[in-house]
Amino acid sequence: xxxxxxxxxxxxxxxxxxxxxxxxxxxxxxxxxxxxxxxxxxxxxxxxxxxxxxxxxxxxxxxxxxxxxxxxxxxxxxxxxxxxxxxxxxxxxxxxxxxxxxxxxxxxxxxxxxxxxxxxxxxxxxxxxxxxxxxxxxxxxxxxxxxxxxxxxxxxxxxxxxxxxxxxxxxxxxxxxxxxxxxxxxxxxxxxxxxxxxxxxxxxxxxxxxxxxxxxxxxxxxxxxxxxxxxxxxxxxxxxxxxxxxxxxxxxxxxxxxxxxxxxxxxx
Amino acid sequence: xxxxxxxxxxxxxxxxxxxxxxxxxxxxxxxxxxxxxxxxxxxxxxxxxxxxxxxxxxxxxxxxxxxxxxxxxxxxxxxxxxxxxxxxxxxxxxxxxxxxxxxxxxxxxxxxxxxxxxxxxxxxxxxxxxxxxxxxxxxxxxxxxxxxxxxxxxxxxxxxxxxxxxxxxxxxxxxxxxxxxxxxxxxxxxxxxxxxxxxxxxxxxxxxxxxxxxxxxxxxxxxxxxxxxxxxxxxxxxxxxxxxxxxxxxxxxxxxxxxxxxxxxxxxxxxxxxxxxxxxxxxxxxxxxxxxxxxxxxxxxxxxxxxxxxxxxxxxxxxxxxxxxxxxxxxxxxxxxxxxxxxxxxxxxxxxxxxxxxxxxxxxxxxxxxxxxxxxxxxxxxxxxxxxxxxxxxxxxxxxxxxxxxxxxxxxxxxxxxxxxxxxxxxxxxxxxxxxxxxxxxxxxxxxxxxxxxxxxxxxxxxxxxxxxxxxxxxxxxxxxxxxxxxxxxxxxxxxxxxxxxxxxxxxxxxxxxxxxxxxxxxxxxxxxxxxxxxxxxxxxxxxxxxxxxxxxxxxxxxxxxxxxxxxxxxxxxxxxxxxxxxxxxxxxxxxxxxxxxxxxxxxxxxxxxxxxxxxxxxxxxxxxxxxxxxxxxxx
Numbered sequence: 085x086x087x088x089x090x091x092x093x094x095x096x097x098x099x100x101x102x103x104x105x106x107x108x109x110x111x112x113x114x115x116x117x118x119x120x121x122x123x124x125x126x127x128x129x130x131x132x133x134x135x136x137x138x139x140x141x142x143x144x145x146x147x148x149x150x151x152x153x154x155x156x157x158x159x160x161x162x163x164x165x166x167x168x169x170x171x172x173x174x175x176x177x178x179x180x181x182x183x184x185x186x187x188x189x190x191x192x193x194x195x196x197x198x199x200x201x202x203x204x205x206x207x208x209x210x211x212x213x214x215x216x217x218x219x220x221x222x223x224x225x226x227x228x229x230x231x232x233x234x235x236x237x238x239x240x241x242x243x244x245x246x247x248x249x250x251x252x253x254x255x256x257x258x259x260x261x262x263x264x265x266x267x268x269x270x271x272x273x274x275x276x277x278x279x280x281x282x283x284x285x286x287x288x289x290x291x292x293x294x295x296x297x298x299x300x301x302x303x304x305x306x307x308x309x310x311x312x313x314x315x316x317x318x319x320x321x322x323x324x325x326x327x328x329x330x331x332x333x334x335x336x337x338x339x340x341x342x343x344x345x346x347x348x349x350x351x352x
Numbered sequence: 353x354x355x356x357x358x359x360x361x362x363x364x365x366x367x368x369x370x371x372x373x374x375x376x377x378x379x380x381x382x383x384x385x386x387x388x389x390x391x392x393x394x395x396x397x398x399x400x401x402x403x404x405x406x407x408x409x410x411x412x413x414x415x416x417x418x419x420x421x422x423x424x425x426x427x428x429x430x431x432x433x434x435x436x437x438x439x440x441x442x443x444x445x446x447x448x449x450x451x452x453x454x455x456x457x458x459x460x461x462x463x464x465x466x467x468x469x470x471x472x473x474x475x476x477x478x479x480x481x482x483x484x485x486x487x488x489x490x491x492x493x494x495x496x497x498x499x500x501x502x503x504x505x506x507x508x509x510x511x512x513x514x515x516x517x518x519x520x521x522x523x524x525x526x527x528x529x530x531x532x533x534x535x536x537x538x539x540x541x542x543x544x545x546x547x548x549x550x551x552x553x554x555x556x557x558x559x560x561x562x563x564x565x566x567x568x569x570x571x572x573x574x575x576x577x578x579x580x581x582x583x584x585x586x587x588x589x590x591x592x593x594x595x596x597x598x599x600x601x602x603x604x605x606x607x608x609x610x611x612x613x614x615x616x617x618x619x620x621x622x623x624x625x626x627x628x629x630x631x632x633x634x635x636x637x638x639x640x641x642x643x644x645x646x647x648x649x650x651x652x653x654x655x656x657x658x659x660x661x662x663x664x665x666x667x668x669x670x671x672x673x674x675x676x677x678x679x680x681x682x683x684x685x686x687x688x689x690x691x692x693x694x695x696x697x698x699x700x701x702x703x704x705x706x707x708x709x710x711x712x713x714x715x716x717x718x719x720x721x722x723x724x725x726x727x728x729x730x731x732x733x734x735x736x737x738x739x740x741x742x743x744x745x746x747x748x749x750x751x752x753x754x755x756x757x758x759x760x761x762x763x764x765x766x767x768x769x770x771x772x773x774x775x776x777x778x779x780x781x782x783x784x785x786x787x788x789x790x791x792x793x794x795x796x797x798x799x800x801x802x803x804x805x806x807x808x809x810x811x812x813x814x815x816x817x818x819x820x821x822x823x824x825x826x827x828x829x830x831x832x833x834x835x836x837x838x839x840x841x842x843x844x845x846x847x848x849x850x851x852x853x854x855x856x857x858x859x860x861x862x863x864x865x866x867x868x869x870x871x872x873x874x875x876x877x878x879x880x881x882x883x884x885x886x887x888x889x890x891x892x893x894x895x896x897x898x899x900x901x902x903x904x905x906x907x908x909x910x911x912x913x914x915x916x917x918x919x920x921x922x923x924x925x926x927x928x929x930x931x932x933x934x935x936x937x938x939x940x941x942x943x944x945x946x947x948x949x950x951x952x953x954x955x956x957x958x959x960x961x962x963x964x965x966x967x968x969x970x971x972x973x974x975x976x977x978x979x980x981x982x983x984x985x986x987x988x
Binding site: 086087094095097101102103105106108150154158161162165169170174175178 | 353357359361364366371387389390392393396397401493494497499500501
């Protein structure tokens with residue numbers, strides 16, 4: 085880890101700043117000292133090496149103890165304080181985020197295409213590719229990929245619903261074939277979230293408020309709470325409920341305006 | 353990676369500062385040369401690591417690393433590069449990092465330039481500075497860490513306070529901090545003197561250049577702050593008696609007193625205890641100023657740190673520092689031998705009287721600044737103490753001090769006879785009274801502020817210069833420090849001319865103008881040519897064009913701006929100023945009114961530039977004196 089190498093270099097440098105003066109002083113002390121005039125120190129003019137009164141034994145401890153103490157304390161305290169105050173984990177997280185954002189999404193799609201060319205019998209692969217195409221708004225290719233997926237896995241509600249969405253996105257409306265596919269998916273599984281969402285939307289577009297509410301309320305129970313998706317559907321439920329209320333109250337509202345929501349473009 | 357290394361560097365600097373403090377002080381008291389040497393090494397290491405930390409922060413600002421919280425909070429992608437660098441000290445955290453960097457720079461300067469000091473005194477001074485650095489670094493790391501991280505980082509930062517996006521802000525805080533921190537050297541010397549009981553003329557000779565340099569920086573810092581307020585805040589004033597301004601004025605007043613009493617201690621050995629007391633007080637006031645500005649107790653443009661924990665830390669630090677140094681002072685001041693007898697009438701007395709007046713003025717400012725805060729803290733109501741109070745108490749105390757300033761350099765050390773001295777100054781006094789009375793008639797009307805300012809300034813200039821001339825003639829040459837004194841005193845006089853004239857004769861007018869309108873003020877006519885939108889990288893501005901005419905002749909085009917800063921959506925007034933030797937013309941845009949009409953604030957500010965010119969001269973004088981004393985010290 086390069087951070088810890090840096091920390092190590094810093095600690096060594098800091099120790100050098102402290103220990104070099106300490107040990108240089110020691111080697112100077114090892115030499116015979118010049119005689120100092122008596123009382124020189126008291127007059128405040130004594131030279132730096134002028135302290136002569138301690139015995140050599142005292143000298144040794146004067147240097148040994150600080151050295152040992154610093155060698156032990158400084159690295160430990162530096163690492164300890166940094167782990168307490170700093171954010172060493174952020175480097176790993178940043179590297180991860182960096183890797184993710186650098187990940188070549190086009191490359192990923194390309195790799196998937198190549199893989200499917202080599203082994204075309206892979207409904208999950210076609211499904212993933214279809215969703216990727218939808219994300220890039222390549223709707224025609226998405227429809228084609230998901231068509232292949234449905235032919236390979238005709239009973240997979242998730243894939244059928246996704247195929248319906250791609251088709252609706254391509255033609256710009258849910259009516260017709262997409263709606264049939266949605267019903268087909270719901271017949272296979274009444275818990276398929278994408279199908280429930282699209283079915284609700286189709287009903288909403290036709291002004292069938294109660295029907296829209298039925299699908300979306302069911303969907304709401306399936307979605308994990310505190311997600312953007314859950315929130316969006318909850319809001320749609322509120323809107324539909326209000327519309328239903330208005331229409332039942334006989335306020336004489338004109339037929340509902342064109343659908344407020346397009347089919348969601350990005351896959352969830 | 354870089355911010356993390358910066359963080360580690362500060363953690364290491366903290367430990368080096370502690371080692372510097374312990375080994376310096378214990379080494380000096382136990383006479384261990386190796387430990388004292390280690391304290392010096394620690395000081396060098398501390399500077400290196402604090403500088404690395406500071407560079408890491410600047411680097412984070414430069415590359416827009418918004419994962420550093422401090423960068424995300426105080427910069428933005430729209431911010432020009434130069435302000436991205438200065439934003440590094442535009443925040444609370446960054447400015448304290450700058451403070452610590454300057455502190456360790458001063459320490460290394462003391463290590464290098466103080467090599468000729470007695471080893472134990474040198475080590476004590478370094479040790480005390482180490483302990484101070486330790487406190488600042490601990491404060492920085494534990495309450496105001498500039499390297500807090502954000503993950504995931506925001507896409508953009510929330511921008512630097514637009515008030516700080518200004519060239520004045522690039523230099524104002526560093527200068528001010530150089531002053532504040534520089535006084536820590538005098539503080540450390542004072543504590544070392546108390547610890548060792550050794551305080552003599554030699555001590556004063558070592559401390560003087562350091563104190564003078566700190567004073568020079570503080571003078572420049574206060575000056576730039578005042579100038580910045582003048583052109584950036586758009587109110588046209590140069591001193592508002594705002595608590596944050598007072599926070600820098602108080603250490604300046606005490607520092608000015610210290611510079612003078614140090615001179616007495618060095619030359620005559622007198623006023624030793626007083627000098628030590630001032631050295632302790634100046635640094636305590638510097639810290640108090642920082643506490644006031646940085647803790648958030650004052651809500652003003654400076655109080656960007658609204659965290660009570662930080663205030664508490666500084667308050668405790670301040671309490672310990674002031675308490676400990678006063679206890680030390682009380683116990684040890686008796687050990688400092690007093691010397692240098694002087695008579696009631698002498699130069700020593702004159703300096704001491706000037707000192708007392710400065711401190712009395714300081715006490716008045718302190719009271720006016722703290723009293724509203726204390727009332728507020730105890731829930732006794734909010735009051736605001738404004739310019740009327742400060743002018744009423746400050747001016748009467750400064751007038752006798754300024755009169756003394758003219759006389760003191762003429763007086764002999766030890767003993768002076770007034771009946772002999774005063775007649776020698778009669779011409780200077782007469783000229784001052786005459787000019788003070790007569791010159792205001794040259795303006796629109798006779799006003800006492802102008803008369804007082806002009807009389808005082810004339811007195812100071814004539815007495816100072818004639819005094820120096822006579823001294824030069826009798827001694828056959830002047831030391832550099834004497835020229836420094838003359839320069840500083842004349843600078844103060846020039847500043848006083850500016851203060852007197854601008855407060856007596858400034859005129860202002862607020863007018864609503866639509867394109868084509870004109871308004872007149874004094875001899876000037878202001879023609880509004882319209883306002884247009886001018887986009888810039890980090891703000892968009894409405895820029896008004898005003899043609900300035902004098903006696904029908906166009907003399908200048910003024911372009912005041914009203915800016916809206918993109919990231920913060922703050923509105924700023926950028927005044928247009930035509931600087932002049934005898935006065936400024938100052939235009940600020942007010943609010944836009946319906947129908948392309950703008951309210952405009954027009955000001956005429958006679959002689960306002962003399963204020964800052966005078967302050968510059970004072971700083972130059974301080975610099976000359978410091979250099980002179982340093983050379984003198986080196987040659988001995």
